[in-house]
Amino acid sequence: MPDLRKRWDPGADGSNILKTKRGINIKLKKRSVLRKVNRNREVADVEAVDNQAQPVQPAQESADSERLGAFVLPGDPIGTTEEFRAGAQTYENAGSICATATGTVKINDKDRTISVIPSTSTPPVLKRGDVVIGQVTGLRESLVLVAIAGVKGVIDRAIPDVGPSVIHVSNIKNAYVKDISREFGLFDIVKARITDLKNMRLDTSEPELGVMKAFCSKCRTAMTGNGSKLVCPECKQVETRKTSTDYGTGII
Numbered sequence: 001m002p003d004l005r006k007r008w009d010p011g012a013d014g015s016n017i018l019k020t021k022r023g024i025n026i027k028l029k030k031r032s033v034l035r036k037v038n039r040n041r042e043v044a045d046v047e048a049v050d051n052q053a054q055p056v057q058p059a060q061e062s063a064d065s066e067r068l069g070a071f072v073l074p075g076d077p078i079g080t081t082e083e084f085r086a087g088a089q090t091y092e093n094a095g096s097i098c099a100t101a102t103g104t105v106k107i108n109d110k111d112r113t114i115s116v117i118p119s120t121s122t123p124p125v126l127k128r129g130d131v132v133i134g135q136v137t138g139l140r141e142s143l144v145l146v147a148i149a150g151v152k153g154v155i156d157r158a159i160p161d162v163g164p165s166v167i168h169v170s171n172i173k174n175a176y177v178k179d180i181s182r183e184f185g186l187f188d189i190v191k192a193r194i195t196d197l198k199n200m201r202l203d204t205s206e207p208e209l210g211v212m213k214a215f216c217s218k219c220r221t222a223m224t225g226n227g228s229k230l231v232c233p234e235c236k237q238v239e240t241r242k243t244s245t246d247y248g249t250g251i252i
């Protein structure tokens, strides 16, 4: 026993065993330090990977989920409701999604929305259902041509040039129209609702829609009156119109 103790007692005689033991200890120590370092490095590496992954991933995600498409004009079909959900500056029409603005198509693949980034944000964007103010520029057998001058609510701003809009004879009022010239006159100021943006179709069948200001067909004087019967204060000409309930009030 004393021999054994002597043999294993560190520093008792400077034996190989001690050295070996120390060596093993050192080795172990070194190994454990190394292992610790490696573990730390691994942790650090993992952290580095994590740190790298975190900022990169969302950036990739947003870059991948959104893409830009064609340059489009108002009314242009840009997708279908089967493929996409209608986003900003678009409207749905019979399964199609159409642009309401001039601009660039943006597709978000993540939430499946399709939208249009307007190329200019100054003119108000016309939407289906908007009430617009315009002037009659022409009368046809079954059509009234209207140049839109403004949108209700944003009347002081310029509107995009959408070309002539049309009130079909069937959309003038909730009654049969025999003679379109008994409902509208050239240069009349009208208030109408947009029912079809693609073809710029308007409707005046609601009571507050229709002619806001009529001009005598003989002398071009603004006519007065209420209801559908109007009188020219100058030449006493009597004419009829599909008038708005706001006729002559200037209320838009």
Ligand SMILES: [Zn+2]
Residues within 6 Å of the ligand: 216, 217, 218, 219, 220, 221, 232, 233, 234, 235, 236, 237
């Ligand atoms: Zn007159």
